Amino acid sequence: MWWGLAAITLVVGYADLWRGGETIAPVLLVLAYCVLVPVAILKR
Numbered sequence: 001m002w003w004g005l006a007a008i009t010l011v012v013g014y015a016d017l018w019r020g021g022e023t024i025a026p027v028l029l030v031l032a033y034c035v036l037v038p039v040a041i042l043k044r
Contacts, residue, residue: 002040006032 013028 002036002043006036006040009036 009028009032013025013032016028017025
């Protein structure tokens with residue numbers, strides 16, 4: 001579940017970054033890399 005949530009957040013963040021997003025994309029990418037991926041690793 002955590003890995004899926006992290007993957008979806010990364011995909012949405014990169015998609016928004018690709019289309020020129022400057023506010024939501026960095027927030028989503030930081031959330032995914034700094035919160036969701038470590039939580040997914042620790043909850044394993």
